[in-house]
Amino acid sequence: MFENATKQLRETVEAALPELNTVVGWRAGYDPLHMTPVFIKNAGDLSKLEWSPFCVQNLSGYLVKDPAVRAQDPSKKIGICVKGCDSRSLVALIQEKFIERNQIHVFGIPCRGTVDWRRVMKLGPLTGIQSARVEESRLVVEDANGGHTFALEDVLARKCLRCAHPNPVIHDVLIGEPVTPRVAVENSYGEVERMEEQSLEDRLGFWKKELDKCLRCYACRNACPLCVCQDRCIAETREPRWLTQRVGTSEKFLFHFIHALHLAGRCTECGECERACPMEIPVTLIKEKLNKITLELMSYEAGMDPEAVPPLLTFNPGETGL
Amino acid sequence: MRIGVFVCQCGTNIAGTVDTQEVARRAGNLPDVAYATSYMYTCSEPGQQEIQRAIREKNLQGVVVAACSPRMHEPTFRRAVERAGLNRFMFEMANIREHVSWINNDREANTRKAAELVEMAVAKLRFNQPLFSSQISVNKRVMVIGGGVAGIQAALDCSDGGLDVVLVERKSSIGGKMAQLDKTFPTVDCSSCILGPKMVDVVQKDNITLHAASEVESISGYVGNFTVEVRKKATYVDWTACTGCGACIEKCPSRKVPDVFNENLANARAINIPFPQAIPKKATINRDYCLHFTKGKCGTCQKVCPTGAVNYEMQDEIVTEQVGAIIVATGYDLFDASVYGEYGGGRYADVISGIQYERILSASGPFGGHIKRPSDGKEPKDIVFIACVGSRDASVGRPYCSGVCCMYIAKQAILTRDHLPDTRVWVFYMDIRAPGKNYDEFVRRAQEEYGVQYIRGRVGKVYPKGDRMVVQGNDTLLGVQVEVEADLVVLATGIEASAGARELAEKLRISYDQYGFYMESHPKLRPVETNTAGVYLAGVCQGPKDIPSSVAMGSAAAAKVQALFSRDTIETNPQVALVNERVCISCGKCIQVCPFGAIQWKELRGGIRKAEVLPSVCQGCGLCNATCPPKAIQLQHATDNQILAEVNALCA
Numbered sequence: 001m002f003e004n005a006t007k008q009l010r011e012t013v014e015a016a017l018p019e020l021n022t023v024v025g026w027r028a029g030y031d032p033l034h035m036t037p038v039f040i041k042n043a044g045d046l047s048k049l050e051w052s053p054f055c056v057q058n059l060s061g062y063l064v065k066d067p068a069v070r071a072q073d074p075s076k077k078i079g080i081c082v083k084g085c086d087s088r089s090l091v092a093l094i095q096e097k098f099i100e101r102n103q104i105h106v107f108g109i110p111c112r113g114t115v116d117w118r119r120v121m122k123l124g125p126l127t128g129i130q131s132a133r134v135e136e137s138r139l140v141v142e143d144a145n146g147g148h149t150f151a152l153e154d155v156l157a158r159k160c161l162r163c164a165h166p167n168p169v170i171h172d173v174l175i176g177e178p179v180t181p182r183v184a185v186e187n188s189y190g191e192v193e194r195m196e197e198q199s200l201e202d203r204l205g206f207w208k209k210e211l212d213k214c215l216r217c218y219a220c221r222n223a224c225p226l227c228v229c230q231d232r233c234i235a236e237t238r239e240p241r242w243l244t245q246r247v248g249t250s251e252k253f254l255f256h257f258i259h260a261l262h263l264a265g266r267c268t269e270c271g272e273c274e275r276a277c278p279m280e281i282p283v284t285l286i287k288e289k290l291n292k293i294t295l296e297l298m299s300y301e302a303g304m305d306p307e308a309v310p311p312l313l314t315f316n317p318g319e320t321g322l
Numbered sequence: 323m324r325i326g327v328f329v330c331q332c333g334t335n336i337a338g339t340v341d342t343q344e345v346a347r348r349a350g351n352l353p354d355v356a357y358a359t360s361y362m363y364t365c366s367e368p369g370q371q372e373i374q375r376a377i378r379e380k381n382l383q384g385v386v387v388a389a390c391s392p393r394m395h396e397p398t399f400r401r402a403v404e405r406a407g408l409n410r411f412m413f414e415m416a417n418i419r420e421h422v423s424w425i426n427n428d429r430e431a432n433t434r435k436a437a438e439l440v441e442m443a444v445a446k447l448r449f450n451q452p453l454f455s456s457q458i459s460v461n462k463r464v465m466v467i468g469g470g471v472a473g474i475q476a477a478l479d480c481s482d483g484g485l486d487v488v489l490v491e492r493k494s495s496i497g498g499k500m501a502q503l504d505k506t507f508p509t510v511d512c513s514s515c516i517l518g519p520k521m522v523d524v525v526q527k528d529n530i531t532l533h534a535a536s537e538v539e540s541i542s543g544y545v546g547n548f549t550v551e552v553r554k555k556a557t558y559v560d561w562t563a564c565t566g567c568g569a570c571i572e573k574c575p576s577r578k579v580p581d582v583f584n585e586n587l588a589n590a591r592a593i594n595i596p597f598p599q600a601i602p603k604k605a606t607i608n609r610d611y612c613l614h615f616t617k618g619k620c621g622t623c624q625k626v627c628p629t630g631a632v633n634y635e636m637q638d639e640i641v642t643e644q645v646g647a648i649i650v651a652t653g654y655d656l657f658d659a660s661v662y663g664e665y666g667g668g669r670y671a672d673v674i675s676g677i678q679y680e681r682i683l684s685a686s687g688p689f690g691g692h693i694k695r696p697s698d699g700k701e702p703k704d705i706v707f708i709a710c711v712g713s714r715d716a717s718v719g720r721p722y723c724s725g726v727c728c729m730y731i732a733k734q735a736i737l738t739r740d741h742l743p744d745t746r747v748w749v750f751y752m753d754i755r756a757p758g759k760n761y762d763e764f765v766r767r768a769q770e771e772y773g774v775q776y777i778r779g780r781v782g783k784v785y786p787k788g789d790r791m792v793v794q795g796n797d798t799l800l801g802v803q804v805e806v807e808a809d810l811v812v813l814a815t816g817i818e819a820s821a822g823a824r825e826l827a828e829k830l831r832i833s834y835d836q837y838g839f840y841m842e843s844h845p846k847l848r849p850v851e852t853n854t855a856g857v858y859l860a861g862v863c864q865g866p867k868d869i870p871s872s873v874a875m876g877s878a879a880a881a882k883v884q885a886l887f888s889r890d891t892i893e894t895n896p897q898v899a900l901v902n903e904r905v906c907i908s909c910g911k912c913i914q915v916c917p918f919g920a921i922q923w924k925e926l927r928g929g930i931r932k933a934e935v936l937p938s939v940c941q942g943c944g945l946c947n948a949t950c951p952p953k954a955i956q957l958q959h960a961t962d963n964q965i966l967a968e969v970n971a972l973c974a
Contacts, residue, residue, distance in 0.1 A: 097910060232905050232952035239902075240953050240962030262951050315917040315945060 021072040023079030026055040032132035060089040061225035083111040087168035088268035088303030089225040108171025110179040113160035159271035213279040214252040220273035268303035324356040326382040330364035330389035374406035388416040409452030414443040445971035453896035460546040461646035470498020472861025473651030475876030495600035504684040507733040508764035521601040545856030556636040558607035563631035566603035570623035588688035651860040657712025671697035702809035709751040713816030724816035725866040732768040898940035905954035912946035
């Protein structure tokens with residue numbers, strides 16, 4: 001069912017390609033459960049471009065973090081393929097003036113959810129995967145031991161199961177038909193609510209246990225499209241000296257809460273931090289809590305309106321809600 | 323760094339509950355501390371000399387004084403270390419009085435806390451850097467916001483001192499609440515007779531620019547160099563042409579316009595001059611009632627105006643004024659008596675507010691100075707005054723005393739008995755507050771010479787009976803219930819912050835209390851200053867007060883401005899934000915959040931943009947620092963590393 005969408009995506013990109021520097025999209029990765037980013041510069045590369053529920057990566061970070069993408073012919077736009085969640089990162093980057101709307105050509109793809117390969121692997125240890133495809137509400141995988149079928153609900157990424165914005169909020173062209181959201185945003189914070197019901201001790205215990213696993217590899221930060229400080233990140237500077245190289249949960253805590261606070265009212269919950277974490281720490285959950293507060297206090301949802309000003313990036317003496 | 327620590331005993335203020343010797347001993351063990359001692363009164367002349375001696379003899383590079391709140395004496399000690407050759411920012415203060423000795427009696431805990439506060443101060447000082455001020459020029463023009471008696475006095479005093487003054491008044495005439503009063507206590511002299519000449523002076527002074535019917539739109543800049551945008555509201559009459567002849571008012575067919583100046587006891591016209599002594603005496607059209615604006619078919623005033631001043635097309639105009647200081651004298655409003663439903667204010671025509679009675683008493687008022695009641699124009703035979711309506715009552719959010727009502731009731735009672743000697747007057751009161759010069763004598767005169775019946779107790783209910791009102795209350799001195807039948811009930815409505823006071827405070831970046839009154843810098847020692855340099859307060863906008871106090875405060879604010887303007891330049895505060903360009907990621911978030919517009923883009927070679935702070939505009943609030951993700955922007959003297967050092971000292 002995704003062959004048609006891939007075909008349509010390739011045709012649309014091909015039509016727009018002469019006006020574009022590069023198109024950032026997805027291509028097949030090292031096995032059928034994995035995709036990897038691809039940079040299409042000419043029509044010859046088009047056959048690499050793919051769209052499927054395995055296209056998990058949020059590519060918008062390349063627009064601000066990859067010098068190769070940025071340093072191109074300024075008279076031409078950069079093309080980028082986005083899912084609903086990814087498009088909100090674009091909006092946030094436009095709001096913060098890291099990119100200009102008229103510099104990018106957005107190929108928007110309504111998305112029914114992406115597959116979290118870790119959940120697949122936990123359900124059934126697979127070896128030598130030969131093919132993987134999503135059919136209606138099932139994931140069918142063939143490996144060395146034959147065929148395996150999984151219910152899609154069991155293997156979708158956590159963020160997809162609570163997705164309120166499956167359709168790109170900005171796009172120049174839309175590939176396929178819009179999708180009905182699973183939940184309204186007000187109802188999308190069930191996990192945070194379950195955390196909130198726990199006692200302070202239990203929550204502290206939970207986060208101590210989770211964050212103690214942190215290696216401080218900073219993959220979460222590097223994957224985040226809105227973590228734009230790069231090598232000026234205060235996790236690694238001595239001036240000011242917020243963090244040291246000391247080993248211990250307190251330094252890990254501090255890093256994750258600095259990361260979360262820097263994203264308060266900005267995070268679009270694309271889930272890249274959590275996906276990139278090699279230790280499987282639910283780090284997006286911290287940002288979800290902050291976003292829930294932002295929604296409740298200031299009725300603001302990040303990355304929805306390119307003209308809006310994120311509430312913590314402005315000074316308004318008449319601030320209501322606080 | 324070689325640091326000296328001086329632990330002040332403040333007589334017994336600190337030493338009473340803190341072992342200052344022990345605090346000094348522990349400080350001596352801290353890293354970089356080369357000298358630590360305890361002293362009786364560190365702020366005294368010998369105390370300061372002791373610091374200076376130690377700096378020289380021990381070759382100190384930084385000094386910590388553990389004493390009182392830095393609010394008062396930080397400048398004292400900064401000057402002291404500067405005289406001994408140190409930079410004034412190589413000094414830190416630990417507050418072990420207000421934060422320790424005065425709030426707890428546990429000597430051991432106090433000593434420990436004091437020692438920890440000293441440790442924090444030392445830890446911060448180790449990261450301190452010498453900072454230097456620069457000089458900025460002063461624009462010697464002053465703006466006065468509000469043209470009541472306090473603002474008029476401030477404007478006239480500044481003008482007399484040779485300063486250019488810009489006076490901004492929201493209404494179409496200056497004069498404020500005092501212009502509405504009939505007589506003033508305790509001398510019972512005519513209000514407009516004493517205020518009028520001052521109002522006239524305002525327009526006759528060449529160096530006062532008056533913007534009436536105008537409001538402050540926005541304020542930017544800083545002490546010495548404010549830029550204020552003033553919105554001159556459309557009056558639909560060209561005031562340069564209007565002579566105030568009143569021909570338009572006479573002919574205006576819209577005659578049912580509430581007369582605001584007369585507290586709605588009479589009707590005005592849609593084109594109006596609020597009162598005969600108005601300054602400027604210029605007509606203004608009220609759009610809400612003008613037939614030209616509401617029905618689109620009248621132009622009488624335009625036709626009859628002998629100078630052709632009426633202009634229906636007039637628009638609001640924004641004028642920009644550059645000033646070096648601002649005096650805020652925005653006055654007050656009166657409590658809405660209808661909040662007390664049981665008194666019937668706003669419901670019964672013959673239950674009126676104190677200011678309405680003031681207009682009734684006034685010879686230029688709705689009844690020409692004859693006391694009549696609003697419902698049927700009869701002379702009242704029995705009048706009841708009810709004190710503290712919207713004062714000293716936490717249940718209506720007004721727990722404070724308005725300070726003037728006891729006095730104005732006494733005045734109105736005396737005037738009533740003067741006008742109508744046969745009328746009987748009752749006053750229901752909670753306490754008599756008459757603490758001014760000749761004030762208590764005045765109230766006694768009302769009671770003893772004028773036979774006004776003072777009943778100590780609250781009124782429970784006021785209700786109509788026939789064409790009269792029944793006032794039910796209790797007399798707490800006799801312990802009995804009282805019922806008085808009256809023809810007229812006057813509610814002594816209290817003072818509340820002026821409408822829009824909070825919004826103006828935000829523009830001025832000054833603080834206000836929970837009731838909307840502006841906060842002075844120090845309740846005793848800096849009563850007319852605000853915490854924003856160059857902004858001063860006068861009159862009731864700071865809190866309830868009577869006319870003499872308002873006038874005194876107007877003069878005091880003017881004196882403060884004169885002192886400020888006696889210098890040609892002002893020293894800037896170097897405790898401002900500073901950008902480390904190597905770290906700045908050019909995201910511009912600091913520019914977006916700065917409440918003062920103090921940060922701008924700076925273009926480097928190759929079109930690279932970095933944030934840049936304008937030190938003279940920066941107020942050092944730290945919002946940019948909190949927002950900056952890589953912390954490239956740091957508040958000098960409160961850098962992240964300095965604060966982290968303090969936190970680490972405390973938490974280690």
